[in-house]
Each structure stands twice: as structure tokens, then as C-alpha cells.
Amino acid sequence: MVYLTRKAEFSASHYYHNPDFSPEENHRVFGKCNNPNGHGHNYTLEVTVKGEVDPRSGFVVDLKQLKEVMHREVLDAMDHRFLNKEVPEFLNRIPTTENIAIAVWQRLVTKLERAQLHRVRVYETPDLFVDFYGEA
Amino acid sequence: MHGVRRMKAHLSRRYLFSASHRLHSETMSEEENQATYGKCNNPYGHGHNYVVEVTVSGPVDENTGMVCNLTDLDGFIEREVLSRFDHENLNTLQEFAQEVPTTENLCIQIYEIVHRGFRKAHLERVRLEETMMNSFEYAGGEASH
Numbered sequence: 001m002v003y004l005t006r007k008a009e010f011s012a013s014h015y016y017h018n019p020d021f022s023p024e025e026n027h028r029v030f031g032k033c034n035n036p037n038g039h040g041h042n043y044t045l046e047v048t049v050k051g052e053v054d055p056r057s058g059f060v061v062d063l064k065q066l067k068e069v070m071h072r073e074v075l076d077a078m079d080h081r082f083l084n085k086e087v088p089e090f091l092n093r094i095p096t097t098e099n100i101a102i103a104v105w106q107r108l109v110t111k112l113e114r115a116q117l118h119r120v121r122v123y124e125t126p127d128l129f130v131d132f133y134g135e136a
Numbered sequence: 137m138h139g140v141r142r143m144k145a146h147l148s149r150r151y152l153f154s155a156s157h158r159l160h161s162e163t164m165s166e167e168e169n170q171a172t173y174g175k176c177n178n179p180y181g182h183g184h185n186y187v188v189e190v191t192v193s194g195p196v197d198e199n200t201g202m203v204c205n206l207t208d209l210d211g212f213i214e215r216e217v218l219s220r221f222d223h224e225n226l227n228t229l230q231e232f233a234q235e236v237p238t239t240e241n242l243c244i245q246i247y248e249i250v251h252r253g254f255r256k257a258h259l260e261r262v263r264l265e266e267t268m269m270n271s272f273e274y275a276g277g278e279a280s281h
């Protein structure tokens with residue numbers, strides 16, 4: 001088994017808010033991130049796939065295809081977007097780093113051709129990142 | 137919020153602190169200490185900018201979208217780890233009264249502190265970078281995963 005990781009970057013804005021919480025509770029739980037006008041991050045995405053090396057091509061996965069799928073399924077939808085308002089998953093789910101990692105996983109998992117998705121890692125900043133390995 | 141299944145994620149956070157240490161073992165002769173620890177045996181000690189990377193895991197809470205609130209994790213690490221080790225000479229601390237303050241031992245100490253005290257999520261591992269070239273990881277006694 002060989003693991004291959006492809007990186008990408010996207011920039012997006014978001015805010016954290018739960019309509020079931022009172023304004024005070026939203027403020028207490030989410031702090032500065034509760035500002036409804038949103039704020040932004042430069043996210044770094046790392047997608048790791050795994051598989052056996054194809055004896056003919058020497059590849060685990062066609063990197064061109066992986067890159068293309070990441071662009072089509074994730075970057076086109078999230079790059080330079082206001083996540084809460086423009087990305088369907090986040091119309092009623094809070095766009096935390098955790099939920100972004102889960103959404104990226106769900107967007108990619110059925111679209112990969114040969115290799116199997118192993119891990120999605122999303123960096124919100126260099127000091128904060130989330131790993132998602134799929135539904136246990 | 138609407139029905140998202142509870143899914144487990146890993147959250148990692150990196151913190152910086154600076155400390156000095158001297159690697160020297162009371163159980164070794166001068167020559168042996170010198171041979172084992174080299175420059176790190178200098179009696180006056182030397183320092184590093186350590187980066188500690190703490191990884192916790194748990195189901196993503198449907199109401200908050202979080203494994204645990206960062207304010208809780210940051211508060212705990214600040215109180216229990218950074219304030220204990222930042223700008224200290226590790227050799228003078230009670231934690232290292234009995235053992236050499238190698239980065240391996242420091243990594244285990246930090247793991248034990250978080251494992252014992254942090255209740256808001258499950259601790260997966262602690263990674264400690266001594267320099268950009270050296271890093272150490274500890275995930276507890278028995279293999280997790």
C-alpha cells in the first residue's frame with residue numbers, strides 16, 4: 001500500500017452561528033467567529049489517497065485526475081466564497097474546520113477512480129488543522 | 137440543527153514555547169555523559185524554541201460543529217503546559233528531578249499532563265518539535281488506532 005498526498009489552497013470566508021442558540025449563547029460559544037459579516041482564511045487542503053502501485057503505470061493514482069477532481073468538486077465550490085451562503089452543505093451546518101473536512105471528504109469519496117481516499121486534512125491556519133478519515 | 141450523523145474527526149493545534157535544558161545523567165561518568173550527549177552536555181545548558189502539536193479526537197458536536205471548543209483546549213494548554221515550561225530551565229523543574237530532560241521525556245510528560253487533565257476530547261497524540269529538523273511523537277503506552 002502506498003499513500004499519496006496532494007495539496008491545494010483556497011480562500012474563503014465564514015462565520016459561526018447556531019440559530020437554535022440565543023444571541024448570548026452564540027457569542028459565548030463562538031466568540032469573535034460569531035460576527036455575521038464573516039471573516040476569512042487561507043485554507044490549505046491535503047488529500048491523501050492510498051492504493052497499490054499499478055504495475056504498468058507505476059502510479060497509485062492518476063495525479064492529473066486527482067487534481068482535476070479536487071478542482072471540480074472542492075475548489076470551484078469553495079474558493080473565494082462565503083461558505084455559509086454559497087456552499088450548500090453550510091446553509092444549515094456550521095462551516096467549522098471539522099465540518100469543512102467532512103464536506104470535502106463527502107465530495108471526493110465517490111469521485112475517485114482508482115485509489116481509495118485515506119484522509120482529508122484541512123488547515124485553517126498553520127497552527128490549526130483537522131483530519132477526517134471517513135465515517136467510522 | 138438538522139440531522140448530520142455524528143462523525144469522528146481529529147483536531148490538531150500547535151503551540152510555541154521556549155526553554156533551556158542540559159542533557160546529563162547522574163548515572164553516568166563524566167566521559168560517558170560527554171560521549172552520550174556531546175554539546176548538549178554543556179553544564180550551562182542551552183535552549184530551544186519548542187513547538188508542541190496536540191491532537192485530540194471525538195465526534196463532531198452537531199450544535200457547534202466542533203470536536204471541542206478551541207478556547208477550552210487553548211486555555212488548558214496555556215495553564216497546564218505553557219505556563220509550566222515556557223521560559224524555564226527544564227533541569228530545575230520538579231518534573232525533571234528524576235529524569236533527563238530530553239525531548240523524548242518532555243514529550244511524554246506533556247502527553248501525561250494532557251491525558252490526565254483534559255476532559256473535553258480524547259487525546260490522540262503529542263508531537264514535539266525541538267528544532268525544524270527533530271521531532272518526537274508519543275501516543276501513550278499501548279498502540280492506539
Ligand SMILES: [Zn+2]
Pocket residue numbers: 014033039040041
Ligand atoms: Zn474563522
